[in-house]
Amino acid sequence: MIKETIEITNKLGLHARAAAKLSHLANTFHAEIHLNYNTDRVDAKSLLGILTLAASVGNKITIEANGKDEKKALGEIVALFKAKFNEES
């Protein structure tokens, strides 16, 4: 199991479209991927789960991956956060 904590930098935070992109990406991996925010922990492959976090800009989220392709999964998800979900120019 590997994990990394990252700060949300896109203005709108983990809103519906960002959450959809995130769960879509998470679903392309075999590894189990979880997001931890405050005391909540949700499955990154579940759109509704991510939305319940209601995490916004500046909040810190810990991404956890566990499985065969965990390294690749964590790397790509962190990259998506850093790219602000490709929504801001």
Added chain:
Amino acid sequence: MNIRMMKDKDKDQVSIEIKELIGHNDFEILKVYNEKWLTNKVLHPRIQKPGLALAGYLKYLDKDRLQIFGNTEMGYLKHLPRPEFEARLSNFMAARIPGIIVSGNQEVDAYIIDSANKYKTPILVSNLRTSLLMSRISTFLYRFFSQKIRINGVLMDIMGQGILIQGQSGIGKSETALELINKGHRLISDDLVEFYLDSNDEPVGRSIEKIRNWLEVRGLGVINIVDIFGVGAVLEEKKLDLVINLEKWDPKKKYDRLGAENLYAPILGKDILMFNLPVALGRNLSILIEAAVKYYISRKNGGRSFIDHLNKNKIIESKNIYNDDDNNNKEQPGIMEEK
């Protein structure tokens, strides 16, 4: 299983201000006295009807609990001679209880209000009769004070039973839920369920407000169950009876073939019976789940298991059942526990 504590800090830290009770339509609060002290905190989910505490027996008066004044309390105070009435009341109020709720819209004597004010105690007057008021406030406070956890899974009401469907992402939980809803069963929550212990000390699952009534179906997006299936297709909360764990069919793994094993999922410290259902291509999950629930109901009502049937009809001695098992363990403790 993904279980996480929401409030694992010191339990004593949790408290609720009296003013939180006023806005609730459930409690039908009509009047409020001594508003200054509405920020008093209740620290305990149990409420108290003071009864004998008003007669001077203060040993079991718990000053952290909300006090309910019913007809008995008010009637008793009223029948006392005035000087005694005032003395008893001051004695009682001096305990500095967080608040008093008077039931049945009874009139509150001016001295009671003054005395309560002196000891920083607010008084609320409810329209409800005592038993109803106590039951509603208890339910509310237990839900508030209970430890809560959020668990990944789908909670449904299937034939009156609260069923938590769990399993890895992508195994088809939501699609199965959709099929079950289509058959007339009710959805509590998709994806994430919040559990708390009710006043009966049993885990109750509740939908999370942000995603209440929504279900994600890959390919369709997130759909609103009430819009599509109507208000009868959803429920806000449900006591948990059974956990059904869907897992990928693994040919190497041994599944329960006789229904003789009991598995339990620990939820908020309570052991909930769990069935492991392997998922393979072509298995009809909604029918399997309905059958599992019916089987659970029959067992709960004392229905017999397959092993009982074999024993009773002397078809085969139960201890021989596992004889051709690869571990060759003739003693099978636990197999007879089922009766």
